[in-house]
Amino acid sequence: MKLAYWMYAGPAHIGTLRIASSFKNVHAIMHAPLGDDYFNVMRSMLERERDFTPVTTSVVDRHVLAGGSGEKVVNNITRKDREDKPDLIVLTPTCTSSILQEDLENFVEQASLDSKSDVMLADVNHYRVNELQAADRTLQQIIKFYIKKARKHGNLPAGKTAKPSVNIIGMTTLGFHNQHDCTELKKLMGELGIEVNLVIPQGAHVETLKDLPKAWFNLVPYREVGLMTAEYLKTEFDMPYVDITPMGVVETARCIRAIGQILNDMGQEVDYEDYITNQTLYVSEAAWFSRSIDCQNLTGKKAVVFGDSTHAAAMTKVLAREMGIHVVWAGTYCKYDEEWFRREVSEYCDEILVTENHGDIGDAIAKTEPAAIFGTQMERHVGKRLNIPCGVIAAPIHIQNFPIGYKPFLGYEGTNQVADLVYNSFTLGMEDHLLEIFGGHDTKEVIHKGISADSDMDWDREAKELLQKVPGFVRGKVKRNTEKFARDRKIALITLEVFYAAKEAVGA
Amino acid sequence: MATVTPEPQALSFECETGNYHTFCPISCVAWLYQKIEDSFFLVIGTKTCGYFLQNAMGVMIFAEPRYAMAELEEGDISAKLNDYEELKRLCLQIKRDRNPSVIVWIGTCTTEIIKMDLEGLSPRLEEEIGIPIVVARANGLDYAFTQGEDTVLAAMAARCPNEAPEEAEKKERNAIASLLNFGKKKEEVEAEESAYADHPPLVMFGSLPDPVVTNLSLELKKQGIKVSGWLPAKRYTELPVIKEGYYTCGVNPFLSRTATTLMRRRKTKLIGAPFPIGPDGTRAWIEKICSVMGVEPKGLAEREAQIWESLEDYLQLVRGKSVFLMGDNLLEVSLARFLVRCGMIVNEIGIPYMDKRYQAAELKFLEKTCHEMGAPVPTIVEKPDNYNQIERIKEIQPDLVITGMAHANPLEARGISTKWSVEFTFAQIHGFSNARDILELVTRPLRRNNSLNGLGWENLVREGAKHNI
Numbered sequence A: 001m002k003l004a005y006w007m008y009a010g011p012a013h014i015g016t017l018r019i020a021s022s023f024k025n026v027h028a029i030m031h032a033p034l035g036d037d038y039f040n041v042m043r044s045m046l047e048r049e050r051d052f053t054p055v056t057t058s059v060v061d062r063h064v065l066a067g068g069s070g071e072k073v074v075n076n077i078t079r080k081d082r083e084d085k086p087d088l089i090v091l092t093p094t095c096t097s098s099i100l101q102e103d104l105e106n107f108v109e110q111a112s113l114d115s116k117s118d119v120m121l122a123d124v125n126h127y128r129v130n131e132l133q134a135a136d137r138t139l140q141q142i143i144k145f146y147i148k149k150a151r152k153h154g155n156l157p158a159g160k161t162a163k164p165s166v167n168i169i170g171m172t173t174l175g176f177h178n179q180h181d182c183t184e185l186k187k188l189m190g191e192l193g194i195e196v197n198l199v200i201p202q203g204a205h206v207e208t209l210k211d212l213p214k215a216w217f218n219l220v221p222y223r224e225v226g227l228m229t230a231e232y233l234k235t236e237f238d239m240p241y242v243d244i245t246p247m248g249v250v251e252t253a254r255c256i257r258a259i260g261q262i263l264n265d266m267g268q269e270v271d272y273e274d275y276i277t278n279q280t281l282y283v284s285e286a287a288w289f290s291r292s293i294d295c296q297n298l299t300g301k302k303a304v305v306f307g308d309s310t311h312a313a314a315m316t317k318v319l320a321r322e323m324g325i326h327v328v329w330a331g332t333y334c335k336y337d338e339e340w341f342r343r344e345v346s347e348y349c350d351e352i353l354v355t356e357n358h359g360d361i362g363d364a365i366a367k368t369e370p371a372a373i374f375g376t377q378m379e380r381h382v383g384k385r386l387n388i389p390c391g392v393i394a395a396p397i398h399i400q401n402f403p404i405g406y407k408p409f410l411g412y413e414g415t416n417q418v419a420d421l422v423y424n425s426f427t428l429g430m431e432d433h434l435l436e437i438f439g440g441h442d443t444k445e446v447i448h449k450g451i452s453a454d455s456d457m458d459w460d461r462e463a464k465e466l467l468q469k470v471p472g473f474v475r476g477k478v479k480r481n482t483e484k485f486a487r488d489r490k491i492a493l494i495t496l497e498v499f500y501a502a503k504e505a506v507g508a
Numbered sequence B: 001m002a003t004v005t006p007e008p009q010a011l012s013f014e015c016e017t018g019n020y021h022t023f024c025p026i027s028c029v030a031w032l033y034q035k036i037e038d039s040f041f042l043v044i045g046t047k048t049c050g051y052f053l054q055n056a057m058g059v060m061i062f063a064e065p066r067y068a069m070a071e072l073e074e075g076d077i078s079a080k081l082n083d084y085e086e087l088k089r090l091c092l093q094i095k096r097d098r099n100p101s102v103i104v105w106i107g108t109c110t111t112e113i114i115k116m117d118l119e120g121l122s123p124r125l126e127e128e129i130g131i132p133i134v135v136a137r138a139n140g141l142d143y144a145f146t147q148g149e150d151t152v153l154a155a156m157a158a159r160c161p162n163e164a165p166e167e168a169e170k171k172e173r174n175a176i177a178s179l180l181n182f183g184k185k186k187e188e189v190e191a192e193e194s195a196y197a198d199h200p201p202l203v204m205f206g207s208l209p210d211p212v213v214t215n216l217s218l219e220l221k222k223q224g225i226k227v228s229g230w231l232p233a234k235r236y237t238e239l240p241v242i243k244e245g246y247y248t249c250g251v252n253p254f255l256s257r258t259a260t261t262l263m264r265r266r267k268t269k270l271i272g273a274p275f276p277i278g279p280d281g282t283r284a285w286i287e288k289i290c291s292v293m294g295v296e297p298k299g300l301a302e303r304e305a306q307i308w309e310s311l312e313d314y315l316q317l318v319r320g321k322s323v324f325l326m327g328d329n330l331l332e333v334s335l336a337r338f339l340v341r342c343g344m345i346v347n348e349i350g351i352p353y354m355d356k357r358y359q360a361a362e363l364k365f366l367e368k369t370c371h372e373m374g375a376p377v378p379t380i381v382e383k384p385d386n387y388n389q390i391e392r393i394k395e396i397q398p399d400l401v402i403t404g405m406a407h408a409n410p411l412e413a414r415g416i417s418t419k420w421s422v423e424f425t426f427a428q429i430h431g432f433s434n435a436r437d438i439l440e441l442v443t444r445p446l447r448r449n450n451s452l453n454g455l456g457w458e459n460l461v462r463e464g465a466k467h468n469i
């Protein structure tokens, strides 16, 4: 048992439901108690979906516990088959099914006899995988199923498309800015002269999945969802894939070059260098931004980064490599992918934190006292408490992270958005600081409080007043250093003298 | 043409498949930890439960709530780990960090299925760590949404003291009372006491925000009725004394287990009344209490009329409009009854669970209201089937659907106005003065419709789209 207040990644079934409901005309039936369909609420609220979320529950209640859920599950599947005529029904196990250990596979077989829809059981175990891993698996499972089916019916298309083409893999519902990223990537592919063969799973129909092998290669923009599918397609059809996230100027170029390499290996003669140069220098504003005085002012400023592997790694590189910002630590909650994360960011930050515990992250932020945070909604709230601005770069997210306006994180337009996000976060803190220097804010009564850095020291009135004059975002650090200085010297009361002495001694 | 006066219809009840959206009952943690200020709620469940609470509580989760998950891991399920030791470790940590006066364990589906004996473990642990542990099995296998509160209060009912505490202790217990009487002379306090009629002790049950508690207590005080306690109180340490023969009365329609516990285990007498929702409900509630207490109610008719008068602007918006309640929180019958009195036509009352005994007075009141208003008597659909309901909504095209968030946006996109049902559970809707708040909620989509009228974009789904209605 563990005491938990907050989790970064959801339970496994959420991952499966995200994949299933990203497809068109696929219905998921959860094997779960009443009340576990909260996914529908989230999708309807966050994505502002106009359509009913294609998820229903085969309810596990007392009755089912006593008599088994076989009949009920089969009925629910065949009923949904009649009502909505979906192409595929995915039976989705939950934590409850994981311990009931009923033969769900068998129910699926029974139900598929009477259904026109295809029926499958999502192969995810609540206790072994989380939301992201389950999404990755379920996507692969569905692709495998339809490739095999096509093979069996002998209608797997042979050969490739005439022009170079790509499958974009891993765009999902409730994914962080996925909709916008997808539009941006399609545009990018267009400009590279590459046709988009299929985007999966978002908006795809399962009957088109057999066409996947027609693409020349696969693009997997996010680390969390799609790699298993790309690997499978590589093994089956020898399809190459690119798994470089095109986020930031340098990584976008690297991704494009990798694509160029693949196409050249396949006998195309493409050269994207001019395109990259042109985009970098004139289309994206990010490269110019990094040379501008605005960005120069950010040089050496401290930041911390936390999120899923994809966004935390990419953001760390953008901050350190493209903007000269000092990333004190970068971290991820994707513990299962720790090795990759370490490899990606180790040269761009002082320290790496891999944890699922938001308390550790809160403490680390309080200790570091960066000028800006880039994290999830949880870090945003830590920032609020500590008076440090935060740019949200990864899930878990809220309704405000589903903007209506066009806000990709990937591709060249993405670099502009990221530059804005970074610059706005830092200047927010800076403005605050200026306001305080010129006495624009009411003087705050309470001394700035670190989350885990509560003080037991007494300050006299004058020293306290002086502390209030220290700009907000360094005040905590000054306070702590002064207190440490006093404590080391067994000084009980901090006076003006002590304050200045500390400043001289430690440069606080 | 021969006119036949139709027989007034009676209520009809149906029961469907139980395939509907609602919140898991563990959500009661969100409002109960706020209500009971010295409590700590520990939900013993899985990531699924945690994910739900984290998302359903919204921004509250960032305010260091007095709640946590005891997240079960594979070792707990396979009984490799010792439940008692594990729970002890976590509860000691809670004691150290928060020092609550009570820890409430919320049992979940998983603890049910693996048959973790929470009721058996708690007394021993309680003894060992010196903090009361109350066990409530508020899981999704057995209950829906607000019924979670019912299971917690039923468990708390067993903890209410039998006897008024000894003098010294009493002083402390009555700290709040003496605070209220601060500065008053003893005679004044006594005079105040004598403002009450001589009636047997009466304890209310149901968790309401403090302003509403004060409001309802004052409303009864006007009739000379004294509320001697409220379950739950602001603090666990202030749970009311309940003795055999006391009278009890509920303020919410979903508290049937609590009512049963108070009757069977605490030997109290239950006053079965309609619920104080809407001015009609509030008046009927007070009247029923008065009649049981042998008090002649005064001024209630005028009071009710006055409230209705003040609602006229809102009533003009709802009169003659139809409303369909899909059903997810058990407030539906009371709400429907109020809305019929407001002049609305209720198409259907969906409800998760219908306790015809506990809600008897409310049901009768609904029937009577329909007859008096000349409105059709709606069908009450227990354990509704959302798919079928949407088919019916498609056919009836009601002016308003009261429903959960899962269906609200899709219905709006199809030109059907909706009101999010969960708001009724969190808004203040009890008593005379909150009637306006209920109508504020109910009319919001109608007022929105009036503001956006004539723009021509009511139906925003493509023709032929799946699930189109």
Ligand code: SF4
Residues within 6 Å of the ligand: A033, A034, A035, A036, A095, A096, B024, B025, B026, B045, B046, B048, B049, B050, B052, B107, B108, B109, B110, B138, B139, B140, B141
């Ligand atoms: S329905 Fe059961 S498993 Fe789901 S959140 Fe509620 S208690 Fe937990």
